[in-house]
Amino acid sequence: MSWFLPPGVSTYAADIDRLYYIILVITGVVFILTEALLIYFLIRYRKRDGGRAEYSHGNTKAEVIWTAIPFVIVVALGLMSKGLWDEVKDPAHLPTDGYEIAVSARQFEWEARYPGSDGTLGTDADFTTVNRIHVPVNRPVVIHLTAEDVIHSFSVYDFRVKQDAVPGMTIRFWFEVTEPGEYELGCAELCGFGHYSMGGTVIVLSEPEFQAWEAERIALHEGSTRQVAAAQPDEEDQ
Amino acid sequence: MSAHVKATDFEITGFAGEPHDPPGFIRTYIFSTDHKMIAKQFLLMSLVFLLLGGTLALVIRWQLGFPGSPLPGGGVLPETMAPGGIILPEFYNSLVTMHGTFMIFFAIMPLLVGVFGNLLIPLQIGAPDMAFPKLNALSFWLAVPAGFIMLASFAVEGGAAGAGWTSYAPLSASGEYTGVYLGQQLWLVSLFILGFSSITGAVNYITTVITMRAPGMTWFRLPLTVWALFVTALLALLAMPILAGALILLLADQTIGTTFFLPATGGEPLLWQHLFWFFGHPEVYILILPSFGIVSEVLSNGARKPIFGYHAMVLAIIAIAFLGWIVWGHHMFMSGMNPMLGTTFMLTTVVIAVPSAIKVFNWLGTLWRANIHFHVPFLHSVAFVSLFIIGGLSGIFMASAPVDIQIHDTYFIVAHLHYVLFGGSLFGIFAGIIYWYPKMFGRMMNRTMGYIHFAGTFVFYNLAFFPMHNLGLQGMMRRLYDPNQYEYLAPLQGMNTFISYSVFALFAFQLLFAVNFLSSLRFGKKAEKNPWNANSLEWSVASPPPHGNFHGWPTVYRGPFEYSVPGRDQDFHPQWEPPDGEVAPRMAGSPAPEPTGFSTGAHEEEES
Amino acid sequence: MSHVASMAVEEPARDRGFEMYNAKLGMWVFLLSEVMFFTSLIGAYIILRFAHPDQFAGPGEVLNVPLTAMNTFLLICSSVTMVKAFAALQHDDQKGLKLWLLATIVMGASFVGVQVYEYIHLSHIGFVPNAEAYSAAGGAIYGSTFYLMTGFHGLHVTIGVLCLIWILWKANRGAFHSKRVAGVEAMGLYWHFVDLVWIVLFTIVYLI
Ligand code: HEA
Ligand code: HEA
Ligand code: CUA
Numbered sequence A: 001m002s003w004f005l006p007p008g009v010s011t012y013a014a015d016i017d018r019l020y021y022i023i024l025v026i027t028g029v030v031f032i033l034t035e036a037l038l039i040y041f042l043i044r045y046r047k048r049d050g051g052r053a054e055y056s057h058g059n060t061k062a063e064v065i066w067t068a069i070p071f072v073i074v075v076a077l078g079l080m081s082k083g084l085w086d087e088v089k090d091p092a093h094l095p096t097d098g099y100e101i102a103v104s105a106r107q108f109e110w111e112a113r114y115p116g117s118d119g120t121l122g123t124d125a126d127f128t129t130v131n132r133i134h135v136p137v138n139r140p141v142v143i144h145l146t147a148e149d150v151i152h153s154f155s156v157y158d159f160r161v162k163q164d165a166v167p168g169m170t171i172r173f174w175f176e177v178t179e180p181g182e183y184e185l186g187c188a189e190l191c192g193f194g195h196y197s198m199g200g201t202v203i204v205l206s207e208p209e210f211q212a213w214e215a216e217r218i219a220l221h222e223g224s225t226r227q228v229a230a231a232q233p234d235e236e237d238q
Numbered sequence B: 001m002s003a004h005v006k007a008t009d010f011e012i013t014g015f016a017g018e019p020h021d022p023p024g025f026i027r028t029y030i031f032s033t034d035h036k037m038i039a040k041q042f043l044l045m046s047l048v049f050l051l052l053g054g055t056l057a058l059v060i061r062w063q064l065g066f067p068g069s070p071l072p073g074g075g076v077l078p079e080t081m082a083p084g085g086i087i088l089p090e091f092y093n094s095l096v097t098m099h100g101t102f103m104i105f106f107a108i109m110p111l112l113v114g115v116f117g118n119l120l121i122p123l124q125i126g127a128p129d130m131a132f133p134k135l136n137a138l139s140f141w142l143a144v145p146a147g148f149i150m151l152a153s154f155a156v157e158g159g160a161a162g163a164g165w166t167s168y169a170p171l172s173a174s175g176e177y178t179g180v181y182l183g184q185q186l187w188l189v190s191l192f193i194l195g196f197s198s199i200t201g202a203v204n205y206i207t208t209v210i211t212m213r214a215p216g217m218t219w220f221r222l223p224l225t226v227w228a229l230f231v232t233a234l235l236a237l238l239a240m241p242i243l244a245g246a247l248i249l250l251l252a253d254q255t256i257g258t259t260f261f262l263p264a265t266g267g268e269p270l271l272w273q274h275l276f277w278f279f280g281h282p283e284v285y286i287l288i289l290p291s292f293g294i295v296s297e298v299l300s301n302g303a304r305k306p307i308f309g310y311h312a313m314v315l316a317i318i319a320i321a322f323l324g325w326i327v328w329g330h331h332m333f334m335s336g337m338n339p340m341l342g343t344t345f346m347l348t349t350v351v352i353a354v355p356s357a358i359k360v361f362n363w364l365g366t367l368w369r370a371n372i373h374f375h376v377p378f379l380h381s382v383a384f385v386s387l388f389i390i391g392g393l394s395g396i397f398m399a400s401a402p403v404d405i406q407i408h409d410t411y412f413i414v415a416h417l418h419y420v421l422f423g424g425s426l427f428g429i430f431a432g433i434i435y436w437y438p439k440m441f442g443r444m445m446n447r448t449m450g451y452i453h454f455a456g457t458f459v460f461y462n463l464a465f466f467p468m469h470n471l472g473l474q475g476m477m478r479r480l481y482d483p484n485q486y487e488y489l490a491p492l493q494g495m496n497t498f499i500s501y502s503v504f505a506l507f508a509f510q511l512l513f514a515v516n517f518l519s520s521l522r523f524g525k526k527a528e529k530n531p532w533n534a535n536s537l538e539w540s541v542a543s544p545p546p547h548g549n550f551h552g553w554p555t556v557y558r559g560p561f562e563y564s565v566p567g568r569d570q571d572f573h574p575q576w577e578p579p580d581g582e583v584a585p586r587m588a589g590s591p592a593p594e595p596t597g598f599s600t601g602a603h604e605e606e607e608s
Numbered sequence C: 001m002s003h004v005a006s007m008a009v010e011e012p013a014r015d016r017g018f019e020m021y022n023a024k025l026g027m028w029v030f031l032l033s034e035v036m037f038f039t040s041l042i043g044a045y046i047i048l049r050f051a052h053p054d055q056f057a058g059p060g061e062v063l064n065v066p067l068t069a070m071n072t073f074l075l076i077c078s079s080v081t082m083v084k085a086f087a088a089l090q091h092d093d094q095k096g097l098k099l100w101l102l103a104t105i106v107m108g109a110s111f112v113g114v115q116v117y118e119y120i121h122l123s124h125i126g127f128v129p130n131a132e133a134y135s136a137a138g139g140a141i142y143g144s145t146f147y148l149m150t151g152f153h154g155l156h157v158t159i160g161v162l163c164l165i166w167i168l169w170k171a172n173r174g175a176f177h178s179k180r181v182a183g184v185e186a187m188g189l190y191w192h193f194v195d196l197v198w199i200v201l202f203t204i205v206y207l208i
């Protein structure tokens, strides 16, 4: 049983974790303080024969203090969170130089569309993969997220990334991974009986590897007459 | 009261024309309009649903503890739910949905509002009954069919609703996504009826508290339970219709082909979430405020000390209720709602910690320099305080939107909601049931069993739910039929199994409570008027109180928390006891005062 | 001590909230809840309309504004007659009470009648809740919102009419007099509320 978060491998993971640990400390202190006081009072002021409780209706000074302190703390917390929240989620902060991928969620799989040879999304040069999303390392990735049927949620814990995929909306968000490797992609929003099995993989490749993979994909796509061919070999590509 | 009392008395009390000589069986036990009987009816209903919700939880825990292995005795379940006892994913979703729905709407809410609202409001303000006793009966007889409709949805084609207790659209808006058609519609209809029941109840409570307080019962002499229930009623009055509206729109999408939440033809999925949570967050405070009241009362009684900062406690309740209306977006940080809105909701949300802080610290203040008698309800109240702190503090993590990115829709949320709802609301309910049991049934609950049930519940409750925080931090999603589908979650199976074992033990101790509750009805030690040496008005009359409660109107001389007043040999000073030297004007069975004129109306109300 | 005397000492201490009898206060409280109910429907309408302006037809393109304006006027008149009925009751004018109640019932009923006629007509021209033909962008939320909002208001009027009939029946049995006004007054509050809601709905659904 651990209070530590699994290691994060995106640029903003560290900041999110820091905020988490700050809150953990604050709440931890409050927790220990209040519970300790509670236990102490229970023991110290247990029934004494002939004993009598102090007849007091309160103490305005004390009450003002323990209203003011939490207020300061939580507002400070709120403001601290705001900056980071904007950096991560505010569309205005989306990287302009990011590698763009259109991800579409459906019961119960993830389809990713990559800008093909022409380098822009939404043309028929785009090629697709299913449940295996390839991204370059150390380069911002901008996801255009949507859903075809119900609400799903794109979540990669190692990246500290979570974003609902809502049918009828295209939501853009970004992340930048700092470690090559394979990371599990999960669906965090209940989306039907297959919700629990709607997993995928995000494959993070070093720049050269990624270039190579992309080139191979583009070639495959150009060569293929049938769109689906793009997805076929993908299943066993490693 | 007996028939000789003039109708005008009743006109004040609002139950004109009701003969007060003992009514027949049907009128006493079935279609009773006596608030005490209606409270008992609500108690029976909601305890049964609590047991049901708990049983559903056991099945959930079985699947999570031992994924894919056949449920003991599960063979009896139909193929569509659990072939050979092995739970199907879609059935798991229904289980989770129904567990949440029953617990929130049919167990905790009726327990707090239906039971304690009905029992305590008239008794503690010194009224003979509710303002509208028939409306009161109606609100119970609406809740029962609602419950059975919800239950029936398990049996229908396609099974019960499986879109979560939050029933997010579009998943819930069309059966094509889940195969659940009728089940989801019954869910909607049932909650609509229940909402109507709560609204009628709320109208009754609010009117009663405003117009029917006994002479001398000023606003700031009200017990905190009444304050909490009054504010809760206001929340229910204003929140339930929002839910009703949302339910209607969703039902229309399901049945007559409208497209409010279906994007294909112009609908807005997020609209449902906004409507639901605009109701939903006030709802969660409906589920905690009455427990705040109960706990304040029991703590003060056990501590033999006036509640610390009465006025601050009242203001805190009001502040929480008010802030509760402007935080709903904290459930939607990841929903695709405009992140700027997210920032606003984040700030309003953290501020709610402040009035909550006032409550927590004032409870601690109440114990400071007290003279504590550790009776069973007191222990439950202490547990409430300690566990609500945990649940509340975990709320702070989620209130910080960036942190919520990691823990949204994970078991961290599940942990939070059980700490506030079980550790909070339900422990408060245990305290309340045991504390007022003698007033309801004229007997005390068994103390030994009480202590054992408390100890077992407290220990195994924490063993069951505390680890869920960590499951969440490791990234285990909610509403997940089988975590082992994910490589990174497979290692958590051990902890899930441990949680399940703890839950089975927890459940066993709940059965002990059931045994204690039922056996004490018969064998419990007879209770005198005021077994806890308490101050509020309900303890001035027999246990259980006669039909009509008081002889006329009692007179109130002081606040409800006058414990350990210096210079008195008793360490409590009841609200009804005249200042030394004076005699009580009318405690001696003489009829109530003349109505002050403006009460004529109540008459027809009741002929209706 | 006699309870007159006891009254004397107690009544000052007795705080009865707003000087209002239960049925009337209860109705006010209930109407608060009704306000929130229509708020949820109207709120949904406003959100959808701002999100998809192109899915809503302009004023008068589909809906018959003059007809409904006439109907609105009818409902407002029925509020006036309701006031008259209450006034009559306060002067113990039983005959007036019954006549004005009857007038209110008739107008309320005809309001519902006109609405039913309107529905039938609209469905004949194919404007049904899930009709996609009636908005530029081919979405169905125009019909959806129209029928749900006007429908639930219509339901409220219908219930109101039924209650009015019951009140009239009781008035016939002489249940009310200037000292027993609650039933009529509470009924009036409800009726004026329903009227008010309609004026809002008429404005946002038909005129804007
Ligand atoms: C009784 C019910 C109840 C109560 C009282 C609360 C209280 C709070 N809740 Fe909780 N909540 C739920 C029931 C409740 N909640 C439920 C059921 C859900 C899940 C819904 C679903 O199914 O999705 C939920 C979900 C939920 C979320 C959404 C999480 C997500 O889905 O991602 C959030 C986010 O902000 C939140 C926050 C809070 C906060 C800030 C409080 C605050 O009111 C807590 C305030 C109390 C304290 C803070 C502790 C005492 C204070 C002190 C000791 C003073 C010192 C403190 C500091 C200085 C910090 N809750
Ligand atoms: C107050 C509300 C409440 C209560 C008390 C509980 C109690 C329990 N809950 Fe639940 N739970 C919710 C509200 C509640 N829950 C909600 C809202 C959700 C979210 C649903 C969703 O995601 O949509 C949820 C979800 C939820 C999940 C997550 C499922 C998932 O996301 O996949 C789990 C998993 O372990 C769980 C387990 C339990 C367990 C083991 C208990 C145990 O504590 C149960 C113990 C048994 C009892 C409490 C019964 C005791 C009975 C009596 C005392 C009556 C005595 C009878 C007589 C006298 C006649 N609950
Ligand atoms: Cu897709 Cu859950």
Ligand SMILES: [Cu+2]
Pocket: B280, B281, B284, B327, B328, B330, B331
């Ligand atoms: Cu909330």
